[in-house]
Amino acid sequence: MKGFTWRMVVICLILGGLVVLVIACRGGPVQPTSAPTGPAAEVTATPVVKPEEPKLAEVLHVYNWSEYIEPQVYKDFEAEFGVRVIEDTFASNEELLAKLQAGATGYDVIVPSDYMVKIMIAQGLLAELNYENLPNIVNIDPKFADPPYDPGMVHCVPYLWGTTGIGYNTEVFEEPPDSWAYLFDPEIAAQYAGKFTMLNDSRESIGAALKYLGYSLNSTSEEELMKARDLLIQQKQWVYAYDSEQFEDLISADETVMAHGWSGDIFMAAAEDERIWYAIPKEGSTIWADNLCIPKTAPNKYTAEVFINYLLRPEVAAANSNFTWYASPNAAATEFIDPEILNEPAIYPPPEVMAKLEWIEDVGEATPLYERFWTEVKAAGP
Numbered sequence: 001m002k003g004f005t006w007r008m009v010v011i012c013l014i015l016g017g018l019v020v021l022v023i024a025c026r027g028g029p030v031q032p033t034s035a036p037t038g039p040a041a042e043v044t045a046t047p048v049v050k051p052e053e054p055k056l057a058e059v060l061h062v063y064n065w066s067e068y069i070e071p072q073v074y075k076d077f078e079a080e081f082g083v084r085v086i087e088d089t090f091a092s093n094e095e096l097l098a099k100l101q102a103g104a105t106g107y108d109v110i111v112p113s114d115y116m117v118k119i120m121i122a123q124g125l126l127a128e129l130n131y132e133n134l135p136n137i138v139n140i141d142p143k144f145a146d147p148p149y150d151p152g153m154v155h156c157v158p159y160l161w162g163t164t165g166i167g168y169n170t171e172v173f174e175e176p177p178d179s180w181a182y183l184f185d186p187e188i189a190a191q192y193a194g195k196f197t198m199l200n201d202s203r204e205s206i207g208a209a210l211k212y213l214g215y216s217l218n219s220t221s222e223e224e225l226m227k228a229r230d231l232l233i234q235q236k237q238w239v240y241a242y243d244s245e246q247f248e249d250l251i252s253a254d255e256t257v258m259a260h261g262w263s264g265d266i267f268m269a270a271a272e273d274e275r276i277w278y279a280i281p282k283e284g285s286t287i288w289a290d291n292l293c294i295p296k297t298a299p300n301k302y303t304a305e306v307f308i309n310y311l312l313r314p315e316v317a318a319a320n321s322n323f324t325w326y327a328s329p330n331a332a333a334t335e336f337i338d339p340e341i342l343n344e345p346a347i348y349p350p351p352e353v354m355a356k357l358e359w360i361e362d363v364g365e366a367t368p369l370y371e372r373f374w375t376e377v378k379a380a381g382p
């Protein structure tokens with residue numbers, strides 16, 4: 001018995017020594033040092049030798065524009081895949097960028113516009129897509145499959161596209177307000193004092209002013225940008241609010257009669273309120289495409305890809321167009337999109353209108369000028 005006990009002690013000592021050795025080799029017991037909070041915490045597991053089978057996460061975090069997805073799509077995805085989707089919303093590309101730059105690590109899917117995709121790629125903020133998880137990418141119309149801001153769709157998949165223009169109450173206007181003059185010409189804009197909104201968006205609002213002045217909305221000339229700033233400051237006395245999320249509801253509620261805004265949001269309101277309609281200014285305006293992208297810091301990249309692939313299904317892509325009233329870059333979705341949307345020239349503009357539309361581009365070194373002048377507009381007295 002004694003011998004046995006001694007043997008036990010020796011074995012215990014050896015085993016204990018081994019445990020100490022292992023812990024020492026691993027640098028001591030793992031202490032949670034500044035553990036990331038939120039969904040990002042999942043990625044800090046101990047390194048795995050062999051890559052595991054991709055597994056779906058329980059929760060997916062989407063950072064999207066407001067009213068920019070059919071709510072049923074989230075519910076259907078959850079029912080089919082068992083993944084709960086939590087959505088936060090942003091109101092401008094610059095807000096989205098600032099959030100990522102500030103180190104937000106919890107988002108799995110984000111929805112930047114064209115020029116912002118380019119900026120984010122350059123700043124190393126986006127992950128590359130794994131096409132093995134995106135078989136439905138073949139549904140994207142070839143016209144949209146090689147965007148200049150992300151050649152070959154390496155980082156993002158086009159989601160919806162549209163234009164920027166003027167939403168209005170048809171009972172107030174005899175003729176459609178189809179010129180930027182309605183918003184900027186003092187003679188005209190003053191007639192609608194306190195009755196119109198401008199987008200709370202530096203590139204869109206400075207862009208509209210540049211267009212009214214006859215310049216490109218991608219101007220990098222300090223002189224032209226100063227003129228646009230001065231015009232916006234002059235206009236401010238007549239502006240009800242700078243708003244990118246409720247401009248259409250404000251027309252409906254008779255708070256305003258006109259709004260600088262995005263096509264689909266206006267048409268969504270028009271579907272509920274037949275007094276509302278939309279015009280693309282004859283001087284030309286913005287055409288844009290928003291994209292589904294995965295931040296490099298996404299905690300659940302595989303699940304994000306499964307979700308993006310789901311959004312690429314023809315019926316799902318069509319449901320999102322039908323809900324948002326925005327045009328779809330998904331060719332296979334066309335047969336499921338309401339004819340009312342497909343046949344609306346202000347949603348799918350004819351070539352002569354298309355020719356006057358301009359994409360917002362990354363203006364590189366002129367970006368701080370846009371930021372500074374926009375801050376000056378916002379800070380100016382009413």
Ligand code: N2P
Nearest residue numbers: 065066067068113262
């Ligand atoms: C959605 C607004 C969309 C987008 N409410 C502008 N890129």
